Amino acid sequence: MPELPEVEIAARSLAPQVEGRTIVALERLTWERMVETPDHERFRMLVVGREFRRVYRRAKWVLLELDAGWTLAIHLRMSGHLIVQGPGVEVRHHVHLILQLSDGGRLCFDDERKFGRVRLLDAAGLAALDAAHGPEPLAESFTPAVLASILAKRSTRLKSLLLDQRRIAGLGNIYVSEALWLARLHPRLPAEQVDFQGVTALHSAIRTVLQQAIAHEGSSLRNYRNSYGRRGQNQEHFLVYDRAGQPCSRCGCPIERTVIAQRSSFVCPTCQGA
Ligand SMILES: [Zn+2]
Structure with missing residues (x-):
């Protein structure tokens, strides 16, 4: 299962590929349990049109900060990984979630074992996720x-x-x-x-x-x-x-x-x- 270093690298490698891009469509959601909150209709409605501001990590979560106060929180769990594919590239069998981006790219959540999870959080939801975790071991404040x-x-x-x-x-x-x-x-x-x-x-x-x-x-x-x-x-x-x-x-x-x-x-x- 990806741990802090793997999730950190996932966030760092994702950032230059999505920051500044807008989500133009939810192209695929084939494993419904993947999105834990909100319900799927609301997820689709809220996420389309949002712009990626920043990608970072908290604990084992990849956090994608969007405009309008929303954050897409993604947990890779056992086998998940995030990948950005260009238009026209064939999408792999295990990709259960695809967000189409304004530059033609597609943010894909590939998860063979289907344990990966996605949450769309407002400020309170993000604060709750933060509070559920202990200190970051690489932070300066971790003495x-x-x-x-x-x-x-x-x-x-x-x-x-x-x-x-x-x-x-x-x-x-x-x-x-x-x-x-x-x-x-x-x-x-x-x-x-x-x-x-x-x-x-x-x-x-x-x-x-x-x-x-x-x-x-x-x-x-x-x-x-x-x-x-x-x-x-x-x-x-x-x-x-x-x-x-x-x-x-x-x-x-x-x-x-x-x-x-x-x-x-x-x-x-x-x-x-x-
Ligand atoms: Zn020894």
Whole structure:
């Protein structure tokens, strides 16, 4: 599933292709559950004629700011990706939503597994979406003290806490595994037991793995593509994720796969000793 770096790259690659363009038609909506709000008639009525002002990211949402106070919020979930295609290009089978743009381009939401979601939000809706998520780990305001306050007095396992979007935004299974290895912390450790040194290491590790993944244009495990249809390269640089049985690059001990919070975790039993 795309996480913060992939969604960041999706937004960045989409921006120059849609900003300043107007939506001239809702050309296709073949998977109705994709649009969560408002109902489809209203969605069509409100979205046509709107101009894209800005594309950015919050947590794992791509946010497309429109004129008249509306924002199109898109969650890629398991397999979704956004792509802009020129006129006359054959649209792929899994494209369930197409917005026609004033320059002849078509913004397509391609989603093989159909878990992706779209919401058209007014200012209050956008504020609610923002409030439902914890701080952005790459924001300047995300300091070690902020992370310490998130971990304090919580007996939840580190892994579960870091995956919880209400506590901290944008992390998923890949980057939690990577950050915990880098910080030498075991995913099963209760959050409140991380000492100050551990918090500082984890803070630095989270930012490092996210920044490196963005520099590599995200991780493409299955379907992920940026908005030009290009794969990311970060999967070539994984530290522990999906590397069970391979030697830890720090100590040589084989990486182990365990299941925590119903998700695969990859840990070095020596460096991240439980
Ligand atoms: Zn190791």
